[in-house]
Amino acid sequence: MTDTTAPDDAPRCSYCGEPFPTERLRALHRGLEHHERLDDDEREAFEDAYHDESEDLRSFRLRALAVLVALYFGFLMTYAVVAV
Numbered sequence: 001m002t003d004t005t006a007p008d009d010a011p012r013c014s015y016c017g018e019p020f021p022t023e024r025l026r027a028l029h030r031g032l033e034h035h036e037r038l039d040d041d042e043r044e045a046f047e048d049a050y051h052d053e054s055e056d057l058r059s060f061r062l063r064a065l066a067v068l069v070a071l072y073f074g075f076l077m078t079y080a081v082v083a084v
């Protein structure tokens, strides 16, 4: 029973009834779990959601890399100041 805490108006998968917090997550679920049964609109929604998700992931990776680089140079400068 995974849906006991989901609100009644949560978007639900039309194939298995599973609730999702956002339309985008539902579209991704449908594309991944029910790909062979999708109609053209649902497939298009999945491709849009997949594209958005890839963009978000790419921007997250860039930000994570920037934080790591900043941390690395922060420690390097601290080391240079403290160790000399």
Ligand SMILES: [Zn+2]
Binding pocket: 013, 014, 015, 016, 017, 018, 029, 030, 033, 034
């Ligand atoms: Zn489903």
